[in-house]
Amino acid sequence: MELTVPVSGGEVWADDTGGDKPPVVLLHPGVGDSRVWDPVLPKLTEHHRVIRYDVRGYGRSPKPTVPYSLRDDLATVLDHFELRSVPLVGCSMGGGTAMSLALAARKG
Template identity: 45%
Template sequence: MTIELIHVPGGGRISAEKAGDGPPLVLLHGSVHDGRVWNRVFAGLARHRTVVRYDARGHGRSTLPTGPFRYEDDLLAVLDRFGFRTAGLAGLSMGGEVALDFTLEHPERVRSLTLIAASAGGHEWPRSPGTDAYAAARRGSVGSRIAELELGLWAGLGDRAPGYEVIEPMVRENAEAWAAAEKGHALDPDAPAVGRLDRIGVPTAIVVGDHDHPEIGVIAGRLADGIPGARREVVAGADHYLPLRAPERLLDILLRIP
């Protein structure tokens, strides 16, 4: 296992961890997460793949950006640093959105795509008191409120389900820095991903937990219908934190992807 600090465009450093041998697979976490969200699948993947997980800007051990940046550019820097001409991408939540946008922008660098409880650029979320409150907390960079809402909205199985001992501190440690990092994020692509799904030409799996937010299921259906040949997997006993809630099932899915 090796840990690298990667200098990235726009200033700052990304902390990345690499292990194993075989076809490369890069793991991308969600918005108030860090590499710990993959704790329960990382070692299993490393027995069969060269696997990399990294902390996005302002998350975990990575630094805040010092200028405008794009998550897709950071992913490209990770691939280049490890010498991956192509790699499989597995993205959770926001990480799935980044992986999807990256695949549309750099199709020659991606060999497979696994979108786990993914968001998608261009999908319009219905308004609700919970999502409105979450958006307001993000705008104000109120870390404690972001963490409270994150755990209430997205960790629906609660503190008695597997993985909560990782989820709760991870969310609280990342909430405020993530909101600050988002303020430096460059604009999304002019053409949203949801209008270009038919251009995805790599093996794709869409994975969603049966206890996730209902709108994530709507997005999963939209992705599965729009991406040619995509298969959809519904994982029992999992909410938005699927890699920590149902790691054995996710590991099986990931190892079946080319």
């Protein structure tokens, strides 16, 4: 299901395959958008609920109009889908965002 998730001062496009399988969140690199995951989606969805989104200014998400934080947007997306503990799979920028969130959670 495609939807728009409100984030601080904006919104991001997201896609949720839904269902009751274990969730996984995919985070795209800075050289592309969430479509980079298209080749692996069929296999992943066999065993997982897959959530992916486009960072502001990428793919189907509007360009940012205010300063924002990739980490805060990820936290908001996770809250939107009511995910407290979930595997994050990130490539390049997406991996950095996942690491940033994990380090912030460790400090908190």
